[in-house]
Amino acid sequence: MRPTRATVLLTAGLVTLLGVPSAAAAETPPTLYVNNNSSSCSDGGSGSQAVPFCSISAAAKVVAPGQTVRIKTGKRYDEAVTIDRSGTPGKPVSFVSDGPEDRLVVLGTQPLTITGASHVVVRGLSLSGGIRVNRSADVELDRVYAHARVSGAEGLVVGDASTDVRVSRGLFHGVRIEGGAQRTVLGRNEIIGNSREPLTVEDAPATVITNNTFQLGCGTAVPLSGSSSGSAVFNNVINAKYYVGLCDPARGRTALAVSQSAAAGTRADYNLIAGPFQTVYTWGGAAHQDQAAFHAATGQGGHDIVHPTTEDAHKKAVDSADATAPGVMPTDISGYPVVDDLRVPNTGKDGGYLDRGARESQNSLESVRLELDQPWAPAGTAVKATATAVSAWSGPLTYHFDFGDGSAPVVTGERTATHVYSSPCECTAKVTVYNEAKMKTAAGAKVKVTAPGPLTAGFTSQPFLPTAEDPRAYVAPLTVEVDPRSTVAPWPVQQVDVDFGDGAHERVSALEPVRHAYAQPGDHKVTVTLKDAKGATSTVSRTVQVAYAASGYVPVHPFRVLDTRLSNSPVQAGTAAQVAVPMIAGSPSGSYHTGGATAAVLNVTVTGATQDTHLNVWPSGQQRPATSNVNVRAGGTSSNTVTVPIGSDGKILAQLNSGQGHVVVDFVGYYQPNTGKRFYPVTPTRLADTRTTGGALGAGQTRTVKVAGVRSIPPDAQAVALNLTGTGATTDTHVIAYAEADKRPAISNLNPEPGKDKSNQVIVPVGPDGTITLYNNAGSTDLVLDVVGYYHEWGGGALFTPVVPKRLADTRTTGKLAPGATTTVAGLPANAVGAALNVTATETTSAGFLTVHGYGTARTDASSLNTRPGETVPNHVTTPVGGGKVSIWNSWGGSNHVITDVFGYFTQG
Template identity: 55%
Template sequence: MRPTRATALLTAGLVTLLGAPAGAAAAAGAPADLYVNNQDGSNCSDTGAGTQAVPYCTISAAAKVVAPGQTVRIRPGRMYDEAVTITRSGEPNKPIGFVADAQPNANAYVQLANGRALTVSGASHVVLNKLITRSGLQIKGSSDVVLDQVYSRNGSLDSLAIGEGSSDVRVSRASLIGVRVDGGSRNTVFSRNQISGTFGPAIAAVDAPGTVITNNTLTGHCAATVSVTGGSTASGLYNNVLITGGDPGNCPVPDARNAVLVSKSAAAGTLADYNAVGADPKLYPAPYSWSGVTYKDVKAFQAATGQGAHDVSAESADKVSGYEGSLSVDSADATAPGVLLTDFSGKAMVDDPLVPNTGKNGGYLDRGATELQDGLTRVSMTVGPNHAPVGTEVEVEALSDSHWPTTMTYEVDFGDGSAPVVTRQGSAELASAKHTYGKPGDYVVKVTAVNGIGTKVSSQIPTKVTPVGPGTAVLTATQALPPAGDTEAHLPPLTYAFDASASVTPWPVARMEVDFGEGWYKRYEGTTTVQHTYERPGDYKATVKLVDTMGGTATTTRTVRVDYAPSGYVAVTPYRVQDTRTWGGFLKGGEPTVVAMPLDLKTGNSTAGGMSAVVLNVTLTEATQDTHLSVSPTREDRPATSNVNVRKGGTTSNTVTVPVDEHGWVWMRLNAGQAAMIVDFVGYYQPNAGEKFSPVAPTRLADTRTAGGALAGGSTRTVKVAGVNGIPVDAKAVAVNLTSTAATSDTYVIAYPDPAKRPVASNLNPEPGKDKSNQAVLPVGPNGTITLYNNAGSTHLIVDAVGYYGGDGSKALFTPAAPRRLADTRTTGKLAPGATTTVSGLPAGAIGAVLNLTATETTGAGYLTAYGFGSARPDASSLNTLPGLTVPNHVMTPVGDGKVSVFNSWGGSNHVITDLLGYFTQG
């Protein structure tokens, strides 16, 4: 049969569309491509020229200016929220194109948002490629239009409508639901499409002469699968797979359920052949309706009409679809009008050796939209042994999943520069090749399998060739840190990863034995990276012993220096994690008590799951005798340090910074007697999270004695802390020293960020006749403020800043320390009034320190001030001393040359005890 004009136009149109790859140079004198890109960072503008550097933001902007011979390249990714109407035309051999830009994903499609239709109206010589619309595609009064690899969904309506006298529209490799060609449209060609009807035909041609439907897979529901009616004369149906499916009882209106329906008015010159019909004859007893007459089967149809001479039918879709052994395989007419020799997925026609070639003239084109392929997708391989000394013979075995009995070629490249070994055998036979390596090294063995039609698949396996002789063990130890932004994993501090993969053993390692140097010994199969959490910082000798499959051993030992990792600070609104009074409990002297920290606390992009240390406010009350509390990260150690000192019957609190153990716990040990304990969670330090710190010399932010008056019971006071006195406006948290004086009753004070959300917590416990101080670390609230609340009576409050987190200038990360004593004047002599002592022992690179400063055996009321060694002493206090009382305070201070100065006021002499809780270094 001679090709129709529509067939010739289809072929020409697809060459125009697909012949030049994306990015190919334009022909001399051809206009430059236009670009559309609505992705973030694309620098797009609808008022520009649509270049690749400054693309259009919308497809519509390009559609308004595209000229003959130009291609609009549209970047896939984000949906285009626009209805697109194309009215401009190309010229013969100079179409205008709208295609998905091949970069960065050659298989990506351009998508229009729901409710946004695509229309070609009154245009000619237009190509559309790899476009998706969910609200329908319309071709109106247009000619020479190519739709290739378009996807369209439009609910229960036709997803593609071709009408208003359109001509020479070619639709190929498309996925559609419901297509209608009407309004006198001529010479429409459908080839290699997958189309399903909803409550209408898959394809309905009404008054559309010359409609050609070739090599499509079409599924009908509640109507004829293909309907050719009205004046749709001289049409053609060839090589299609026609499936009639669905339950007739679910269709809203009873209608013809034929696979093919050609009305009497459309039968003149209309031809059908080489179609495959799949329908259950019990549900759909009349697969054909031709010129007003229905036929119960293919034979009756052929005998009465002379059409469908090579049509076949089966009772199910599987037997006519493109599966191995189906009626469609190797049985089509490769010369039919509109034929494409590549299928829906772009694969070429191939000859299935398991099926006789029953196509026209002995051809092997498949019917329907797809072409059955060999199925060769992978080659499996083994290398044995893939770890052995030089001189060992290595054998490679390979087997492919090809299911056609063609001769397979296997090429084995051993990766050492030697010539590949090539073998040939049947697809189900195992290929084998042997080789002996001449020198040690890490090689990659690659197998490439090629079937009889040229399809290639490859696989590869790394292979280690080792020197002859004893092995060498290598062990590395690196600190394991929580990944930045990790919101799930709990990773304890002092966790280290041990890796022996760089070891070289003649034969594969059968087991690895690791002694971590603190009494832990573990055995593992093979060589693997393992983690171990140490209980405390220190130097440990870790040993690894490797035993290979032949019994050979290799051992090495290395010293691992274990310490806490520098960390950022995550501030939270303070909240209570324990109050022994709620259950009538108390701490007993000498008995360690655990307090669990909230590991699942989510703050922004991080959690406390990887925290290394916590900041707490700890309060003791109802003490049965004078005593003190020590806080530490371990149960067994009895610290020589102290954190909170309380008198019999009194109430006192102090801020505590302390590392956590591997469970996220901290341990409390009361020295003697009994006391109730309240613990408020203030924040935490975590590697790869939080904010950096900037220490400042104590700077006064507020003093109610000079402004505002005493804070009455039940009232609040807002204090500006960010954007003042050197603290940047964008600081995320502040560290302040709170001091109470002239209190009229026992009370408590809360410092918190949001004035509308007062937490259940406390920071300071003022008492009449006593100046008391405590440090607070808290987030910055609205407009750079914090809020102070006094519970009862009245008290004056003084607020001194000692540092800030985040914001401009923040620079230091915090390294926690297991609490240890730096200095104690009880061994060197009291600090006289007006005297200064120097505390050393801090790392040379420290720019700030977190200390617990304690004054005891005080002879007169006064204060202590801690500040960086070598810098000017500030006019502020770090703690207030009282005669006869032991007073501790959490102190954050700058450091100079690894030292801190502590000044004693002129109120009386003091013994001063300085405990280190951690230090800050340049981040």
């Protein structure tokens, strides 16, 4: 744009404010640094950048002419600062903010005082204690924000015959110029008055007040009194903050007041006065209620604008000021230059376009959007970038297109630019838009430049598991993520079809991971077919192994999830009953399964069976396995702990082999990847036996047993795996094992009967005092506790991998296990350190017991299962494993057939 006469005159006004530039010094003293956030700062040092001063005061004591003190932004400087050292003409002492342009050095509640000094520059400080200039000359205060916490005190005071103080681009809560101060210049400041007037000028000749914005509560916005003659008030905006009736009538509200003693040689014009005022002007003691009367009486204010409200008044300030007025600056309070608003006519002096007030209306750039016609294409393709900018008004814009591959930016006045990428890259193209005021905005867009060639499908796969950071997120067991991003695709892929190999398909429109929960573990053929933007297709197939993930154990406060007695809906032979594994985020008694579990630990009881039968428990969506979990006599009650994988729909199934009976299921814990406790198997060891210590438990009685810190269990174990045996029961009863004595759950773990030794394995959380509690419901019974392992959160413990229930061994095909004999069961992974088994004894000739232990380890006297003649007796057994095998020893009571089923195994995580 061609400079106008107003531009030339504005530059002349700038010389009035800032003075004539002086010649550069032949030798500049080294910069001093202040940084109270530096560990190396010292007020006794030299103020170097490596060893800065800790305080501003320390630098103020030694600063020399021509030297700059750079004060690091960040921490507040709680100190009273006095500047009393001077520079020389052309070599001021300068105190400036050392940080980004929009950050200020913050001082505390103590004031900054400049006293008896000359040729001083202060820039970029925020002061809660205000700033005072006394007996000083040639002082520049730029980008200073100041208010005083003392009620009624001004943020800035210039006095005591100070001369040539220039205050620019600041924010002040009250300014006072007094005491013979001369030639003070206020330019491009926002000055706020609440309980006080925003400005007081008294006995301060030749004060220049130009392009400021005043916010007035009550009183007078711009008062000149005493010997303040020869002053200038130009291009200011004076806003009334609220309704005039809220002001004390004795105080009133006036925009501009010049006393008779200050009127000589004082000039005022091009001011904008907005809002209701009791009196708009007073001049030489006479009041004037409007601009026309004021101008007619005084010859001043011929171009003033008096607007009745503050609403929309700012529009009248645009391009309407006097660019030749004394103290005019070429930039506004934000540092933006003077620009011509093309939306309005230039009504300023001589057709100028300077705005009134502290802020200059700008051709502001709000935003820009960058679009690429080929954001994904092979090298050698021409890519066209289009920028769409949102601007406050139409005006010339300059576009800098950087295509992100190291090539030179394209600088143009056009909205578009075209570029050919020479080699593949994952680049970010960027456009930066500038207006004539050098304001800018930017935007970017990703561009994928590929190697030329054919579309070649590819994918990777991995289990998709709940994370340790979000263990409560729902993730179905056997979920696999198929990720096709390893595809080689010169052009954008617009269609991805995934055949998961089990009848399930999914289609997506981009190269992104897809997930699928399989109903069955095993090997599945996955096929991925792609189609790109040019119509090319490509297919790839691969066998994906799907398996349950290794998991940690999460014990819970046990609770009942199924009791068919309540609905009188017994489980029928030939029909599988569904058991929904609970998804509960939390309850007053603990945190429960959340959908990320791979296996559930249950106590399952069968009662009221119509004939001798057994119950199978297995994952929903899978075939019923040839295994068993609970064996029961007609009319009897039998229970067993069951560790079972969970189906992909979050359910498990239970079915009787024959007849019908009621089923009760208690939920005691679950296994989940990336969370929970690790398992430490131990050689079965007896912890307690009421036959030798404490005596039998009577009806309704409890017994506390110390488990943590006993035998091989560490003091900080969080749960224990125990074999619980009831013997000598006087009546049918049930026994509960639980953590906290005062929080007995409504479940059962063992159902003792008179004349029978009955066992069940339990996993019990350890109470806060390292104990567990045993409760007997009726009659009396002795109880025996054998520990087989414990769970701990840390260390090198083992994780549990569920498997589809599978039969490992059955002596009915190989011959009975004789009294005192041992059978070896193989088929477990070689690296397994433990296993979750269901061991069943059948066709027993006399009462006895079985002991299961790791192959190759010494057997102890602990029992894993109590055998009874004429009955089939199962028990859940968690046991150490040696070399992929376990040993099962039969006591001397009689011969047995032994059936061993596996539900999972433990390996070192």
